[in-house]
Amino acid sequence: MAKVTPIEGYEERVRASFVRQNAMKTIGASLTKVGPGLIEIELPFSDALTQQHGFLHAGVVSMALDSACGYAALTLMPANTGVLSIEFKVNLLAAAKGERFLFRATVTKSGRTIIVTDGQAFASQPDAEPRLIATMTATMMAVAGRPGVQD
Amino acid sequence: MAKVTPIEGYEERVRASFVRQNAMKTIGASLTKVGPGLIEIELPFSDALTQQHGFLHAGVVSMALDSACGYAALTLMPANTGVLSIEFKVNLLAAAKGERFLFRATVTKSGRTIIVTDGQAFASQPDAEPRLIATMTATMMAVAGRPGVQD
Amino acid sequence: MAKVTPIEGYEERVRASFVRQNAMKTIGASLTKVGPGLIEIELPFSDALTQQHGFLHAGVVSMALDSACGYAALTLMPANTGVLSIEFKVNLLAAAKGERFLFRATVTKSGRTIIVTDGQAFASQPDAEPRLIATMTATMMAVAGRPGVQD
Amino acid sequence: MAKVTPIEGYEERVRASFVRQNAMKTIGASLTKVGPGLIEIELPFSDALTQQHGFLHAGVVSMALDSACGYAALTLMPANTGVLSIEFKVNLLAAAKGERFLFRATVTKSGRTIIVTDGQAFASQPDAEPRLIATMTATMMAVAGRPGVQD
Numbered sequence: 001m002a003k004v005t006p007i008e009g010y011e012e013r014v015r016a017s018f019v020r021q022n023a024m025k026t027i028g029a030s031l032t033k034v035g036p037g038l039i040e041i042e043l044p045f046s047d048a049l050t051q052q053h054g055f056l057h058a059g060v061v062s063m064a065l066d067s068a069c070g071y072a073a074l075t076l077m078p079a080n081t082g083v084l085s086i087e088f089k090v091n092l093l094a095a096a097k098g099e100r101f102l103f104r105a106t107v108t109k110s111g112r113t114i115i116v117t118d119g120q121a122f123a124s125q126p127d128a129e130p131r132l133i134a135t136m137t138a139t140m141m142a143v144a145g146r147p148g149v150q151d
Numbered sequence: 152m153a154k155v156t157p158i159e160g161y162e163e164r165v166r167a168s169f170v171r172q173n174a175m176k177t178i179g180a181s182l183t184k185v186g187p188g189l190i191e192i193e194l195p196f197s198d199a200l201t202q203q204h205g206f207l208h209a210g211v212v213s214m215a216l217d218s219a220c221g222y223a224a225l226t227l228m229p230a231n232t233g234v235l236s237i238e239f240k241v242n243l244l245a246a247a248k249g250e251r252f253l254f255r256a257t258v259t260k261s262g263r264t265i266i267v268t269d270g271q272a273f274a275s276q277p278d279a280e281p282r283l284i285a286t287m288t289a290t291m292m293a294v295a296g297r298p299g300v301q302d
Numbered sequence: 303m304a305k306v307t308p309i310e311g312y313e314e315r316v317r318a319s320f321v322r323q324n325a326m327k328t329i330g331a332s333l334t335k336v337g338p339g340l341i342e343i344e345l346p347f348s349d350a351l352t353q354q355h356g357f358l359h360a361g362v363v364s365m366a367l368d369s370a371c372g373y374a375a376l377t378l379m380p381a382n383t384g385v386l387s388i389e390f391k392v393n394l395l396a397a398a399k400g401e402r403f404l405f406r407a408t409v410t411k412s413g414r415t416i417i418v419t420d421g422q423a424f425a426s427q428p429d430a431e432p433r434l435i436a437t438m439t440a441t442m443m444a445v446a447g448r449p450g451v452q453d
Numbered sequence: 454m455a456k457v458t459p460i461e462g463y464e465e466r467v468r469a470s471f472v473r474q475n476a477m478k479t480i481g482a483s484l485t486k487v488g489p490g491l492i493e494i495e496l497p498f499s500d501a502l503t504q505q506h507g508f509l510h511a512g513v514v515s516m517a518l519d520s521a522c523g524y525a526a527l528t529l530m531p532a533n534t535g536v537l538s539i540e541f542k543v544n545l546l547a548a549a550k551g552e553r554f555l556f557r558a559t560v561t562k563s564g565r566t567i568i569v570t571d572g573q574a575f576a577s578q579p580d581a582e583p584r585l586i587a588t589m590t591a592t593m594m595a596v597a598g599r600p601g602v603q604d
Contacts, residue, residue: 018203048177059217087240088209088213092235
């Protein structure tokens with residue numbers, strides 16, 4: 001994780017942007033942690049989000065990880081600057097089997113134009129340790145004059 | 152696109168698996184083309200799937216591309232063999248602005264264990280050419296004895 | 303491949319930059335084709351570049367593909383603008399077994415800041431069709447005031 | 454990093470394979486650390502490995518990272534099992550400017566067939582802290598009956 005200098009008001013900006021992401025509402029995701037260069041998103045299991053074996057669809061995992069990565073980058077941006085996902089790569093390490101899911105993203109390198117972020121997805125079952133089910137590396141671009149995450 | 156030998160009954164198997172993906176139903180995606188080594192999925196725009204600027208969330212784009220890639224690989228599998236997404240990478244080329252979206256996936260290399268697929272996402276607006284908005288490369292693993300796409 | 307507008311003098315700029323890449327000289331790579339948004343690099347097999355089974359090292363494949371992708375992007379840049387590799391992903395489809403190797407890159411999307419390129423690597427054996435052995439997607443950033451490929 | 458169970462003789466197997474990689478000899482790389490699920494490779498700067506601005510070519514960085522990732526996976530394999538690079542993705546965080554370079558790889562997930570590894574590249578200058586210049590995620594496949602790294 002890169003060393004970071006928090007910028008005043010970042011948490012409010014991130015939270016205000018997150019609530020405008022209808023896609024996060026649709027899947028039932030909550031923004032549970034906002035720190036400088038750090039985001040956590042949580043998601044309860046839902047039958048509406050499964051692949052054909054009844055586990056969480058890999059696309060939903062990547063959707064929540066992408067939002068987490070974008071907002072982790074956004075915490076380090078000045079007030080009038082947004083971020084844009086250029087590309088991301090996800091490795092699916094285990095079936096997304098669980099009652100709850102945690103998506104954690106941190107900033108690995110915060111450059112002037114390009115911000116590289118890394119995310120991890122964990123599945124929780126009752127009476128078991130959370131299990132790492134996916135990792136993401138996402139590359140973001142800072143976009144001056146367009147606040148928010150431009151997914 | 153790799154040379155491919157269609158296997159009897161592949162379309163029925165792919166369609167039967169697709170309808171069991173609740174996540175595809177939730178986002179409103181339809182399977183519109185199933186050929187040997189080729190899949191097309193279509194999706195109308197929906198307010199429920201947006202990021203905070205009102206465009207389709209990049210995660211939804213990657214979700215539909217991942218399903219398209221998985222099913223493209225599945226068209227080439229024997230009846231008792233499924234495929235599992237190991238990893239995918241998506242490049243977001245333009246904002247996902249449009250009334251309808253088309254996701255097309257083909258098989259680039261079909262190995263005994265590993266199948267590499269490539270996908271493209273297009274956005275359509277009325278009175279305009281469809282626009283390429285994203286590309287994906289997805290790596291799938293053949294899993295004998297577990298039919299379907301194991302996202 | 304994106305539609306492109308060639309910019310006067312691009313071939314000279316690309317060739318002048320390529321000859322300054324000592325790494326390309328060290329592996330014995332030649333720039334064999336330079337078109338608008340298109341590059342081909344060729345490489346004869348060498349014992350100095352192998353992994354432990356005597357085939358070309360995957361890292362050498364990715365090195366030549368990365369240069370091809372960078373120069374494909376550079377063909378579309380104005381005279382005073384260079385490109386910088388932000389990230390790339392390579393899929394290794396088959397063992398890099400052959401007497402000669404061809405690396406071809408094209409520009410998929412040429413944006414103002416970000417250029418997305420795709421590359422393919424082929425291995426040739428005598429009396430056989432060239433075989434696709436690897437694909438790459440590489441994301442480049444345009445850097446005004448710093449001509450050349452900034453690998 | 455995944456929990457790992459070291460398998461007797463892994464260090465000898467890794468070292469014996471590494472010395473057979475001519476490509477590592479050609480670039481001047483040394484294997485400096487071999488632990489269970491952990492590899493370090495070091496490389497001094499050389500004029501023969503540069504891009505046109507005199508820094509280490511990004512392809513050389515990815516070559517050393519790929520070998521580090523492959524051998525990290527190999528440390529966890531039984532004696533008669535090798536690993537094969539399926540794909541890797543590298544993010545280039547800063548120019549590869551330095552006198553020495555360190556490439557460190559660890560195993561993130563060691564499955565029965567698929568092993569996911571992560572690598573970091575650091576550049577060292579005299580009188581300065583090593584600087585993170587690149588990260589890699591590499592996906593490896595275990596191949597029974599073919600010991601070594603099948604790059």
